[in-house]
Amino acid sequence: MSARLRQVATACVAAVLIAIHTFAHASVLFALALLKVALPVAPWRRGLSRALVAVAESWIAVNSALMATLGGTRIEVDGLDGLRRDEWYLVLCNHQSWVDIPVLQSVFNRRIPFMRFFLKRELIWVPVLGLAWWALDFPFMRRYSRAELERRPELRGKDIEATRQACERYRDLPVSVMNFVEGTRFTPAKHAGSGSPYRHLLPPRAGGVAFVLETMGDLMQAVLDVTVVYPQGRPSVTDLLSGRVRRVRVVVRRLAVPIDRLDGGYERDPQARARFQAWINELWRDKDATIEALLAEA
Numbered sequence: 001m002s003a004r005l006r007q008v009a010t011a012c013v014a015a016v017l018i019a020i021h022t023f024a025h026a027s028v029l030f031a032l033a034l035l036k037v038a039l040p041v042a043p044w045r046r047g048l049s050r051a052l053v054a055v056a057e058s059w060i061a062v063n064s065a066l067m068a069t070l071g072g073t074r075i076e077v078d079g080l081d082g083l084r085r086d087e088w089y090l091v092l093c094n095h096q097s098w099v100d101i102p103v104l105q106s107v108f109n110r111r112i113p114f115m116r117f118f119l120k121r122e123l124i125w126v127p128v129l130g131l132a133w134w135a136l137d138f139p140f141m142r143r144y145s146r147a148e149l150e151r152r153p154e155l156r157g158k159d160i161e162a163t164r165q166a167c168e169r170y171r172d173l174p175v176s177v178m179n180f181v182e183g184t185r186f187t188p189a190k191h192a193g194s195g196s197p198y199r200h201l202l203p204p205r206a207g208g209v210a211f212v213l214e215t216m217g218d219l220m221q222a223v224l225d226v227t228v229v230y231p232q233g234r235p236s237v238t239d240l241l242s243g244r245v246r247r248v249r250v251v252v253r254r255l256a257v258p259i260d261r262l263d264g265g266y267e268r269d270p271q272a273r274a275r276f277q278a279w280i281n282e283l284w285r286d287k288d289a290t291i292e293a294l295l296a297e298a
Contacts, residue, residue: 007242014070014241018063025059030128033135049173052135053114064106071243075106079252083111086174088219090212090257091115093226094201094287095180096234099245103228104178107250112224113174118212139167139177141211167216175219177212181205181280186234198284200291206273206280210266217259225253225283227290231298249294255283 029052036048067073083089089112093104108115114136121140124130133140182202184190196203213220229249239245258279264272 007244010070011238011242014066017066017070021062022059025055025062029055029132029135033131036135037131046172049135049137053137056114056136057109060102060105060109063102064109067102067106067240071240071245073240073243073245073248075103075248075250077107077250077252079254080107080111082254083108083224083252085111085113087112087221088170088174088216089113089176089222089224090209090216090220091176091178091224091226092181092209092283093178094186094228094291095182095184096186096228096230098185098237099230099235099240100180100228102240103248103250104226107226107252108176113176115176115178117178118208137169137173137175139170139175139216141215167219170216170219175216176224177216177220179209179212181209181284183208198288200295201284201288204280204284206277207266209280210262210273210276213257213259214262214266217257217262220257220259223255223257225255225287227251227287227294229291229294229298231295247298249298251290251294 032048032052032055036045036052039045039048068075091104091108091112093100104115116136116138118139118141119133124134124140126133181204183205184202186200186202190202194202227250229251230245231247231249232245235245258276261275261279262272263269266273266276
């Protein structure tokens with residue numbers, strides 16, 4: 001069998017196996033989710049939340065096993081020492097491909113709390129997925145646009161306060177909040193059009209990270225700065241399924257939470273905004289240097 005046919009066969013087998021086990025996991029997850037909707041008792045809901053996360057982590061574990069066995073993908077990771085499942089983390093990462101998500105899930109599954117990301121409040125009404133996100137305790141946010149705030153200045157800060165109240169449940173539920181700071185996947189065209197001062201990264205967008213810290217900063221115990229590098233170049237999901245992603249390098253750094261940089265409020269205080277943007281820019285300079293070093297090693 002030629003290499004091309006072997007890759008196509010591998011991708012087909014992987015896709016079928018993923019579809020089968022996803023259906024099996026989803027059936028259990030939605031049954032538990034409907035039970036969680038029906039049961040108003042807080043202790044029972046907390047127990048169901050733990051069961052739902054266990055189902056999601058099982059789904060990730062099977063995906064990771066398929067990625068390693070069928071695809072032959074080897075993920076080499078530095079910096080996992082000292083991570084715990086009973087701590088609260090803000091996970092920041094560069095973003096190159098949809099493959100980043102299964103890679104990060106494989107690296108952190110059952111090592112830190114189940115990773116979640118902030119969703120717009122309107123997404124809770126998305127059929128099927130909205131229920132799954134709610135059941136898995138994803139944080140929903142309401143953010144006012146700059147135009148809305150200019151029309152109604154009295155709304156300034158109310159989105160943060162409303163989201164902070166909604167996140168009170170995380171005081172008893174350790175959580176990892178994931179954020180791709182660039183806001184979009186890196187491509188050469190986007191890089192050229194952005195005027196980025198970095199060789200391997202798009203300019204970081206500080207607003208989303210600041211929003212997370214202003215709503216949940218008192219809970220977060222560390223920032224996990226994650227750098228993902230594909231020595232063979234940016235892969236597609238098809239590359240992953242067909243076994244063409246042979247090696248991935250991941251570096252994790254544990255950093256202090258820079259909550260002091262936000263004194264005065266990111267949206268309200270230009271000095272706070274400048275301080276926080278400076279912190280993000282420094283983080284991105286270090287990350288760019290890390291990527292350069294990892295590519296040189298490869």
